[in-house]
Amino acid sequence: MPFAEIVGQARAVEILQRERRTGRVPHAYLFHGPESIGKKRTALALAMALQCRAADEDACGACSDCRNIAAGYHPDVRVTTPEAKTRGAAEKIYIEQIRSLQQEIALRPMAGRQKIFVVDDAHRLVEQAANAFLKTLEEPPDASVLILVTAFPDRLLATIRSRCRPVRFQPLSPESVAAIVSREKGTGAEEATRLARFAYGSVARVLAADYEAMTKRRAQFLEERRRLTEGGPAALFSVSESFTRNSVEATEFLEFLISWERDLMALTLQGPAAALVHGDCAEALTREAESRRVADLLGRLELLVQSLRWLQSNVNARLVIEAALMPLGGETN
Ligand SMILES: [Zn+2]
Structure with a gap:
């Protein structure tokens, strides 16, 4: 998913594109905004634009870096998501997950030009994990980019927040939701618009139902x-x-x-x-x-x-x- 496929987040995409073009990509971003409006997708689009060797204005979407990122197995792009320790338990990001991220971030990039770590639902970091993660933010290794994604930035440690460049994502307009629905579900325009109205801006909700x-x-x-x-x-x-x-x-x-x-x-x-x-x-x-x-x-x-x-x-x-x-x-x- 190159940037061109991100719907309804023109402002965020423009900021990211500009920083990439001018070589001012920070070590850490905080993508925040309501749930299910494309934050994680945009994080992967950024990863693609940074890794793609054919990238110009945007990632090519076709080279092996781009294809591996889209498929979720690029060796230098990793997504950490909350896990449940036992079935039915609340999903959290645990210290073991952060330790393994830290081991990986210390290594040189394998295939890409840098290492990119997306931490999804970052507000679910348990306390110990958050403290460990803070250490990485304080001394980020070269050629690494961390992207924290959350709908609840207030729940993050203030010390974590202050070390990330915030990028705000907007709720999607019904038109944007309809465009995504018709792309993902192949729904006709009229039906997509009807569905989108019910979604109150959340794409996951409309795609799931x-x-x-x-x-x-x-x-x-x-x-x-x-x-x-x-x-x-x-x-x-x-x-x-x-x-x-x-x-x-x-x-x-x-x-x-x-x-x-x-x-x-x-x-x-x-x-x-x-x-x-x-x-x-x-x-x-x-x-x-x-x-x-x-x-x-x-x-x-x-x-x-x-x-x-x-x-x-x-x-x-x-x-x-x-x-x-x-x-x-x-x-x-
Ligand atoms: Zn590419």
Whole structure:
């Protein structure tokens, strides 16, 4: 995947290209931004551009270096990912993995021009591993580039963060997601656009599911939302509890609520001409929008967006979810 195949990250790619062209590639990068928007893919594109002997503006994508990187077995490009020590355990990056990275980084490049190490989900470094890794960042061997990839930079040691050049990745627009979906799944443009709207910017989500599964999921979220608005404090308690146990679902639910409130806002401000994420629910949305005031919608949207940020930065999930959902429970009063 040369840079040309990275969709929707023009700014990040431009920075990386410029640094490569001018010979100013730092020893360590920190690629950060929401999950599943192309950070790791871009890290591999950079690895390709750095290793490819035919690279000009971009990697050629066809030489043995490029092909080996794409296939995942280039001897000088290595990706470290979190592992579970036992089945079902949380995935972490352990000290053994960092030690083996350190042994490798000390060697000279075998086939390429330098050694490139991608550490995916770097916020999952256990403490001991993070401290060991810091040593490598403090004294990086020549001809080596480390690329840390994470959606949660706040969870990294500040001392690690400060030694990396940060590159921020943007959430993907629905158009970008649709372009990726139709490329990866061979879906027609119309279907890809429908799927993309449901993805809230996450490509993995849309590639993993199909339209039917996503519609089902939304129906479930709508039902939870209805319970919240009609069920009072008891519903707030049980819905919050069910989402507290699963932060992935909680994130998805908040993203769904944000998209729904945005649609309500769009309808209130622009009327029937508004472009909706949940266009197939226009009737229900229009009914709901009639009784809502812009100031309330705005307040709720801000709270939801803030809650999503809190959820991603390790604040107690239960508190965040309750705070985010509370105003829904008060709606019918
Ligand atoms: Zn090449």
